[in-house]
Structures are given as structure tokens and as C-alpha cells.
Amino acid sequence: MPLQVNDQISLLADILRSHQLDQCGSDSECQQLERLTNSLLQNPQTPLELRDTLIxxxxxxxxxxxxxxxxxxxxxxxxxxxxxxxxxDQM
Structure with missing residues (x-):
């Protein structure tokens, strides 16, 4: 079952928060960020105000x-x- 927009945004936030707090990450997390943002940018249900941030x-x-x-x-x-x-967080 594919993740809904809110689930994808939550996952995206979790990865970014981890990078922000731990000041480290992995290549697989970077790849996951790319996949998530690509999926969200292609989804018409993604809030328009998130587009620039997603890019x-x-x-x-x-x-x-x-x-x-x-x-x-x-x-x-x-x-x-x-x-x-x-x-x-404002979403």
C-alpha cells in the first residue's frame, strides 16, 4: 500500500530532524529524501506551499x-x- 501524502511528509520530517539533531546521516537516507520529494512533487494532493521546500x-x-x-x-x-x-511543522 503506497504511503499517503501526510505519511510521506512525516517520514521526510523524521529524516530531516534526524540529520538536524544528530548532525550525521547516511547515503540511503539521502536517496530516501530524493524518492520522497520526487513522489510528493508528482502528487497533485501535495500542498502547493510545500513545493519550493520540497525542491x-x-x-x-x-x-x-x-x-x-x-x-x-x-x-x-x-x-x-x-x-x-x-x-x-506548519503543515
Whole structure:
């Protein structure tokens, strides 16, 4: 059974919150971020006000998967993570 939009957003938030709090992550989490954002961006039920944030998160996941140091990438993205979590928490 496919995840509903709210479930996908919750999963996305869990991964981002983990990156934000732990200041570390994995390649598989970055790949999951890409899959989730891609799915949400293609779903017409996704709130329009999330689209720009989802695109930014998608780019973050792609760049994280290509980064020499994922931890460094996460630390550098801390401000963005805070902003994205704020947007998601308002949903």
C-alpha cells in the first residue's frame, strides 16, 4: 500500500530532524529524501506551499549523496534544515 501524502511528509520530517539533531546521516537516507520529494512533487494532493521546500530538500538529498563528507554537508545545511523543518511543522 503506497504511503499517503501526510505519511510521506512525516517520514521526510523524521529524516530531516534526524540529520538536524544528530548532525550525521547516511547515503540511503539521502536517496530516501530524493524518492520522497520526487513522489510528493508528482502528487497533485501535495500542498502547493510545500513545493519550493520540497525542491530544495530534493537538491539537498542529491548533493548529500554526492558529497565527499556527508556530515560536513549536513552541518553546512543546518540553517536550511531549520527552515525546512519550520515549514513542514506548519503543515
Amino acid at each position: 530544495a530538500i530534493q537538491t539537498y538529498g542529491q548533493n548529500g549523496g554526492q558529497a565527499k563528507s556527508l556530515e560536513h554537508h549536513i552541518i553546512q545545511s543546518n540553517g536550511d534544515l531549520n527552515q525546512w523543518m519550520s515549514v513542514i
